[in-house]
Amino acid sequence: MQGEVKQNQTMPELHIDYLVVGHITADITQEGIRLGGTAAFSGLTAKELGMKPGLITSYSPNLDISPIKSLWIQNKSSQHTTTFENKSDGINRQQHLYAIAEPITKDDLPSLNSPPKIVHLGPVANEVDQNILDCFPDSLKCLTPQGWMRTINAEHQVLRCTWEGYAETIQNADVTVISHEDVQMNEVTIAKMADIASVLVVTENKRGARVYWHNDARFFKAPEVKYADDTGAGDIFAGAFFYRYYFTKDPWEAGRFAVKLASRSVTRSYLESIPTTEEISKAKIELISH
Numbered sequence: 001m002q003g004e005v006k007q008n009q010t011m012p013e014l015h016i017d018y019l020v021v022g023h024i025t026a027d028i029t030q031e032g033i034r035l036g037g038t039a040a041f042s043g044l045t046a047k048e049l050g051m052k053p054g055l056i057t058s059y060s061p062n063l064d065i066s067p068i069k070s071l072w073i074q075n076k077s078s079q080h081t082t083t084f085e086n087k088s089d090g091i092n093r094q095q096h097l098y099a100i101a102e103p104i105t106k107d108d109l110p111s112l113n114s115p116p117k118i119v120h121l122g123p124v125a126n127e128v129d130q131n132i133l134d135c136f137p138d139s140l141k142c143l144t145p146q147g148w149m150r151t152i153n154a155e156h157q158v159l160r161c162t163w164e165g166y167a168e169t170i171q172n173a174d175v176t177v178i179s180h181e182d183v184q185m186n187e188v189t190i191a192k193m194a195d196i197a198s199v200l201v202v203t204e205n206k207r208g209a210r211v212y213w214h215n216d217a218r219f220f221k222a223p224e225v226k227y228a229d230d231t232g233a234g235d236i237f238a239g240a241f242f243y244r245y246y247f248t249k250d251p252w253e254a255g256r257f258a259v260k261l262a263s264r265s266v267t268r269s270y271l272e273s274i275p276t277t278e279e280i281s282k283a284k285i286e287l288i289s290h
Contacts, residue, residue, distance in 0.1 A: 014113055016054035016072065018046035018243070019139075021132060022122035022147070023101050024057045024065065027231070027270075028085040034270045035067050036084065038122030038144055041235035043071050044274045045261075049243045051117070056108060058082075058101035058127070067271050074110055078102040082125050084158075086231055093181070093230075095158035097125060097150075105129045115139045118242050122235065123147025130169045142242045143169065143176045144235065149183070160184050170197050175245060177201040177238045199251045201241060201258075203234055206266070211255040220255045222263040229269040236273065237262035240283075257283050 025037035039055045046053040047070065058076040059065070065073065078101035085096040104127055115138040121128050124147040133141050151161040160182070170176050176197050183189040194200045194212035202210045208222040241258035245251055260283040265273035275283075 014054075014072070014110075015052060016112055016116045017051040018043070018053040018118045018120065018239075019056065019112075019116040019136075020046070020053065020120040020122050020239075021056045021104055021128050023082040023104075023124050023127050024055070024059050024063070024068070025124060026059075026063060026081045026083045028083065028098075029270075033064075035063075035065065036231060036270065037082065037124050038120075038146075038235045038238070040068050040271065041232035041274070042120055042122060042144075042239035044068060044271060045236050045239035046118075046243060047071060048275050048277065049240070049280060051243065054116070056104060056110070058104060060101070074108075076102050076104060076108050082127070084124075096156045097152050097158050098156055100125045100127060103127045103129070104132075106132055106135060109135060118142060118246055120144070120238070120242060122238070125150060130165075133169065133172050140175070140242065140246050141173045142238070143173045144238045145169070145176065145178060146182050146234075149178075166193070167196055170200075173198070175199045175201070175242060175251075177203065177234075177241060179203045179205075179234055181205075199245070201238075201251075201255065203237055203262075205230070206263075208259050209237065209255055209262075211251050213251045218252055218255065220259040222259050225263050225267050228267050229273070230266045231270055232273055233262045233265050236265045236275065240275070260286060 020039050020042050022039045027034045027036040039057050043053040054072040056074050058078045059081040063081045080099040082101045083099040087094045119136040119139040120142045122144045149163045200212040208220045237258045240261045241254045244257040245254035261275045
């Protein structure tokens, strides 16, 4: 089922394994509008990993969502779709944000038949209520909080800002994945987050990712690949990490697995970068030096 759904409506036999909350986006590119956002990338990744994903999101009825029509979607109808323009060379990214859809709150949650295995809050433009985590005590509670660390200036350029009250939300989560750019590469902030997080992951673009767990940290180096586009790579990483961590309870293995899949994803563009069945099978057995 997809598209418009009445708020808090119980779906007969609706079982969601991987619930992601956040805006689907319309991304302005040279080829035209492309569908993006954490919800789209992580949701499709979860589906390829064999899970049953569901999205709680908000977008305009004019948005073409055909690339993700295989996912269950609850849309909070909005006059606008969250609209970004991204420019990246694989190391640095410039973003502009031109429109934001409706915010997502606890009142927008559907009544599911059973708790999801994984709940993923994936804000992209400060649109997700952080207290939604409290509604899923029996799920693996996961965060990609980049959208809570963004603001825009008068020219619509996306800037980094301080995530107010981050400690309580991180402490309430089982896994938090950030990029070093989210915190402006501030090692003091990363250390503070690592001290309070059950598991903290810091991605570092083409270098790889750090995983902090039980007062220990390990770095997982990314293999060299032919770069095409890194849009969505962090969301693919997160979806892969949450999946692997849920089933193995091993953050080191989850880090290895997610780095492998995210590295392959940058060899393709946008939703074509979602991991393939072959890539997933290989990633489950191949080793990455770390």
